[in-house]
Amino acid sequence: MRRFAIGAATSGALALLALTVPAAHADTVVGDTNVSNVVVNGGKNVAVGTTNKVTFKVTFTASDPAGIASGQTYLYHGTWSDPDAFWTQDSPSETICTSGTTVTCTSTYSIWPEYDLHYNAFAGTWHFGAYAKAKDGDSAKRTNLGTFHVQRYSKLTVNASPEPVTKGRTITVAGKLTRASWDDRQYHGYTGQPVKLQFRKAGSSTYSTVKTVNTDGSGNVKTTVTASGDGTWRYYFAGTSTTPAVAATGDYVDVK
Known part of the structure; x- marks a missing residue:
């Protein structure tokens, strides 16, 4: 070529x-x-x-x-x-x-x-x-x-804590959206982007969007939710013309 x-x-x-x-x-x-x-x-x-x-x-x-x-x-x-x-x-x-x-x-x-x-x-x-x-x-x-x-290839992480958690208590869901830089061959945070927090109930095969949170100046994203039942949390980014959509690998939380 x-x-x-x-x-x-x-x-x-x-x-x-x-x-x-x-x-x-x-x-x-x-x-x-x-x-x-x-x-x-x-x-x-x-x-x-x-x-x-x-x-x-x-x-x-x-x-x-x-x-x-x-x-x-x-x-x-x-x-x-x-x-x-x-x-x-x-x-x-x-x-x-x-x-x-x-x-x-x-x-x-x-x-x-x-x-x-x-x-x-x-x-x-x-x-x-x-x-x-x-x-x-x-x-x-x-x-x-x-x-x-x-x-520019994108990556997205998620971490829901604490695990396990008592029902009704607060879960903190953190993550980071990064994308490839062809200027320096590194990955950097993608700032100011809307990222959807999604939840999949235990036993279900589909995710539902709970809320949308914007990434900060370093590409980090963090929010809190109330623990209501067992299930998997993830972040999802819909993508832009320069950056593809990406979903984080889900993080399962056991609710007691």
Whole structure:
């Protein structure tokens, strides 16, 4: 996979250099080739931590009466004319297309945060496009067929105490919401975020939301509830465009 992470201080000339053929030019259609229906990661966002490799697939539909010879996909952050990060394949052979006049082409991406995501500013909305070349030499390239999100991986903890507790007494539920920083390869508290405190009664398989609490300046969250019965407490974060949803592993409290 070819990757470019272009910092804000990098010249526009380097950004243009990143968009090598067939990516360098605007949308083009030669003949009756068509590309459509691009799907990134099965329609899900792509969450990346500080060190882990993340692999996902990008698929699209290509068609031409003469048949499709090859395909290629593009993922980029910013604008097509001046992206600050750009991912594609080293060669069209890295995208596998089925046979026929209307085919499905699949590209596989492997993302390493230390090489492909240098700045937290890369989190959020990314764009995708696709290219296909037909067996008769026709081709089609679409540079902005939709968007998806690349997100900073999140973690959430919970601790309910005391354990066990007498019925009617106070339970303190504490936790912390953190997310990956691509600036320094560490996890830091995600501040000022609404986190739901949820409870699952003993013998039940579903959680119910009890209240919503905001994280503090360090990503910590803490609240109190009245012990009414045995069950499991957890925190749940619904996520943002830059950070995926996450649920803490529940903490069971025995109520006497």
